[in-house]
Amino acid sequence: MPPAMTDILDMWSPLAGHATELVPVDFLLPTGIYIQLEVPSEATIQHIKLLLWKQAQTYPLFPALGEMESHMFECVNQAAVHEELEDETRRLCDVRPFLPVLRLVTRNCGRAERLLDSKIGVLIGKGLHELDALQAQEVKDFRAKMLRVSEARMQFYHAMTWSEWLQACFSPQMETTGAAPPAASSYSQEDYLKITIHFDQSQVSTEGAEPLRPRSTVSTSARIHLPLVTPPAPQVQVRAGLFHGTELLCKPAVSSESSGRSEHAWSDGTLEFDIVASDLPRMTRLCFAVYAIMDKVKKQKSTKNTHSNKKPCPPPAWVNTMVFDYKGQLKTGDVILHSWSSFPDELEEMLNPIGTIQTNPYTENATELHVHFQEYSSQPIVFPPFDKHVRHWLGRGGKKFHIELKEIMERDPLSQLCENEKDLIWTLRHDCHLKFPQSLPKLLLSVKWSKHEDMAQLQALLQIWPRLSPRDALELLDFNYPDQYVREYAVRCLREMSDEELSQYLLQLVQVLRYEPYYDCALTRFLLERAQANRKIGHFLFWHLRSEIHMPAVSIQFALILEAYCRGSIPHIEVLKKQVEALSKLKSVNELIKLGTIKTARSKTKEAMLTKEAMMTCLRQSGYSETLSDLNSPLNPSIQLSDVSVVERCRYMDSKMKPLWIVYHNKLLRGDSLGIIFKNGDDLRQDMLTLQILRLMDLLWKENSLDLRIVPYGCLATGDRAGLIEVVSSADTIANIQLTSSNVAAAAAFNKDALLNWLKEKNSGDALDRAIEEFTLSCAGYCVATYVLGIGDRHSDNIMVRSTGQLFHIDFGHILGNFKSKFGIKRERVPFILTHDFIHVIQQGKTGNTEKFGSFRQYCEDAYLILRKNGNLFITLFALMLTAGLPELTSVKDIQYLKDSLALGKTDEEALKQFRQKFDEALRESWTTKVNWMAHNVAKDNRS
Structure with missing residues (x-):
């Protein structure tokens, strides 16, 4: 019988070693032998292997094991995921197996690569075997490309002198970084499948293929699975819409009603949209909503008769997907989409275009939507690359229209444009280009994205548009501007940012990665290049991504970027790993305190005394004191946290989540102490945003010779409802x-x-x-x-x-x-x-x-x-x-x-x-x- 779950939690708790230094662990050997040993909970994996090897000598088939170095341990971790323990410097109490069972297995070849993969998986909080298991070709292509880029970057670093490397990674003034190695940005057009495509107003064709019909159709397959349907079973409809950003490209399509308990089928399962296929923008999203239709009975006052009509209920499920894949190919064939259930309020047409295009990974309780994309040709149909020789027509306006245009352009970003104003802006785009270059966002909102002529004109105009300031270009990364060329233009403007300015806006730049439909995009490459060229930027990029990797909608995307960063910044891995381990220890202490305060809630005095004593005992343990010492502060990597100076000065705060108040000694600050607050159970991201804006206000005031002595103290979210706050001395x-x-x-x-x-x-x-x-x-x-x-x-x-x-x-x-x-x-x-x-x-x-x-x-x-x-x-x-x-x-x-x-x-x-x-x-x-x-x-x- 496996031990009870409470016993397992106690086994790996911070004070387990205080009650007894040994914990029972079951070892499974590849020879079929089972050995149970009591081992120190704070021992390293390497030390435990030595103890096992000594004990295994007394068991049968020991000679068949071979060399000790050719073996490693495997376990099931706290996330119930299989984990290979390649990094044998880790302690058993840090590994915290889900069950106290370690399996000894023979190592495959390439131990160095496996060790690096193991370290990266533990560091980013998502095992790389999970990424290996993904069948999506886009994931495989992105990882392969990032691996090539990372290897080139590491070779570039190895060729540097020590002074060049220090200047590149630890720029003290946060000046604009030098040029990146050529391979770091070598994303050639050769990576994309090229097929000659001819667009006209009604047809799309490929060589040797039949032309597309004028209408673009998407057909749903014969069933939708609703997992939690209770009688009486409702009638169900599917609504679908084509969007470019938040702009609806044509009238949504609605299916007929279907009755059933959990499986819903349509005999006429085709949803047709009133838009020419050649007019679909490259970043078109196909958005679905599945909802029940309920009967609504109305009584007529003038008669006794009643009649019923049908009213759609709030959608129980929604899901989005791209019409073109990451290679620019029009999707064809069958796709299964697992829907999301949380639905924002006040959405147009009951659809959620701003939502993620990722399918819900939690498939068990998700509505399952089977979609069939029509096949038009035996050959792939690819969105054509931009033709730089397209002529653009630029209209000019008179003085009257210029005054009106100026008034429109001076409005704030929240102001809505009416159709007449959009038409005026588009007609006078030459005036916008010459006199109001900062008005590009309003021009983009005036483009008719459902007309390929306007798209081509806009793309040509972007080639000659003056470069915007980085601050103005930030708006172009909003969801309303999904076009690939627009976002690439915005990133070109951002390249003018100094490292210091980039750090100021890094929080938003990470968030808008959610708007990128494909893993390989200009913004991702830009952030990786700058992060790998300056360690301080890399530090905060790592934490901004890792703190949200638990979110299903971005889990894969952020994991891929984190893996790419780590592979191109291998020397930084150990530094970050030390911080991750320290935060894990602080979380354990916090959980111990919460458990202690619950058990002794009847006596506040006794609670405070016992829990404070337990906290002190825990922090004094070697496994904790060593892990919490000599690390760069996650709040500011320029600060070295030497050790917990005086344990008695540490405490927990009297609020619901029992935050820890930890006092550190800092050798670099002439022995001054530093205080940090660790919170576990509170979402600090809103505090982060507010403090970032305060920091920006301080900067803007100082730019105008007004120093108002703002104190934007450090605050950093480091995980799911967890993070650190700087203590102001x-x-x-x-x-x-x-x-x-x-x-x-x-x-x-x-x-x-x-x-x-x-x-x-x-x-x-x-x-x-x-x-x-x-x-x-x-x-x-x-x-x-x-x-x-x-x-x-x-x-x-x-x-x-x-x-x-x-x-x-x-x-x-x-x-x-x-x-x-x-x-x-x-x-x-x-x-x-x-x-x-x-x-x-x-x-x-x-x-x-x-x-x-x-x-x-x-x-x-x-x-x-x-x-x-x-x-x-x-x-x-x-x-x-x-x-x-x-x-x-x-x-x-x-x-x-x-x-x-x-x-x-x-x-x-x-x-x-x-x-x-x-x-x-x-x-x-x-x-x-x-x-x-x-x-x-x-x-x-x-x-x-």
Whole structure:
């Protein structure tokens, strides 16, 4: 009988070695011999093999085993996946087999390659054997191409001198990297199948093939499988639409109704679309929705008769696929698509074109849709490559039309274009090209993508379009612009980015990989080239990808990119592997604490004492202390975390997920300590986005000679609802500062002298003046930033102050105006936090110091106007995150808040008037903030 699951969990728990140093493990030998041994849980795989070999000598058939080095262990890991333990430096407690069973097998040839594959699989969190098992030719071709590129890059690195290699990988100023090795970008047109294709208005033909019919048809096969159908079985329909981005190319096709329990069949299983086949864009998506039709009975008031009509219910399933494959070939034959069940709200035609084109890997409970793509010819039909000799016609407009065009082009990205405006833009594309080059996104939205003449004209125009600034080019990576040539143009513009600027926008660039329908694309190649040329970029690309590899829609795509990065950055593997192992240890400690707090919940004092003692014991174990020492910080790879300096200073925080507060010693910082917070159970990606935007605001202000002393501390998601947060040194919360100044929690929030007195304790003389100036500048910056971003839940524990005077906000679980309410009443009724005790500090404790307050107000207004000038950039960055799955950023409506807060579409004078009203409102209603803070302080005091 295998051990109980709870026993297995206890066996690999952080304190297993504290109770007993040995754990029982079953060994299965290739000779058929079974041996059970007790081995140290913290022993390496290599040491365990030595112990087994010594014991195996006393068993029959030992000589048949041969050399010890020719064998390795296999196990089933915690993810219930078969894993080969090629890396024998790992500890058994890090491997954490699902069952305490290790199988000894004979190694195949190519041990070095197998060891590298094993390391990469463990590092990226997805075994490469899973990728090997995929039958998709696109996966095989991409991996083969990336392998060639990676080998060329490693050869390039080996030819470098040490100084050249250090400069390339560890550029201290994050300057623009040098040229990449030629092979790194050698994606020739020879990789694509070339067939001569002739397009006209009604036909597509290949040599020796019959011409296509004018209409493009897709036929569904005879069945759809609905796994969870309960009686009475509904009637089911399938709706399908052809999309280019979010643009519907023609009227959707709808099947007839079908009745059945789980298998649904159609006798007329052909869905036909009213579009000429030659007019299909290269990036056409075919989107399906499967939904039930329910009878709806309506009573007529004038008569007793009733009649019924049928109403579609919300789709239980949707799935998307490309019409052309990754080689540009029109799809033919049978395809089985496993659908997704989570359906976004307010989608046109009940279809989800913005959703993934990947089929649902969890097939057991997924609706199964059988699709047959019509075969038009015995030869593949391939979308033609761009003909650079296509002539483009450029229309010109008069002065009247130029004025109208200018007004349209100055609108923000959220503004909708009517059909007349689109026609005007397309007609005057010559004026757009010469006078409004930054208007390219609006021109693209005006293209009739269902007409191949317009597509050809646009592609020709792109060849002469001026290069956009990288910031402006970011918008072209949005889902609305799926065309291959447009995205390649955008990437060419991004190549002008310095490494520092690329790092600023890396979060969005990783997210828009979701919009790429094919693994091999310009954006993927660009990110890999830059990441492999600069280790700091590579570090964050790795973590941004790995933190979401658990998501089914991107799991394969992100795993392929991670594998490609690792193969081209082999020296970086061990560095990243150390970080992954350390985070695994911290997760184990966190799980131990959660388990301990549940078991002893009846006694809070006993809980805290026992759990804290268990945590200390765990961190002192050699297996933990060694793994947690001497690693680069995932938050900032330039920082070396030497060791957990004083274990007694480490603790867990008193919140639901019991975050760990770990204090590190850092030799590179003259012995100063560094604090990091490890969270397990909270999604930090929204915090990451908010802090990134704060960092960008800080950059934009500094570009305009305004330094508002922002503190965009480090925050990094590292896995499924897990990540790290940087601890800002020498800082305390407003709540703690207020509570320490008063014996009564209810009165603390109303003590306007508490904050100023705290700064006086920390600073004296000129230092106090500097601290007050720091407070004034930072308070202005955060007032404007929190207003523009609509940051909510601003209680006194979410605002902190450093001893040097800098004020800063933390915890961004509510953004874009999603303010908290209780019993239907908004708890936050001010546009931003500006309390009288803040003003008291700004005025240096002098009530009549209007000059200081006037300077503060001017800082706020100047900061606001600078952000307005960059309003389109902020909208673009949030729009690129729409499919990330953040809780408060799910639709374009959420981004509308930014448009309103920045008063886009208004003049500077009108916008400034609006902001001044909000400023006065924040000051006038600050008493409501103090009441909320009082309630928070009282609740906090009661908990303690």
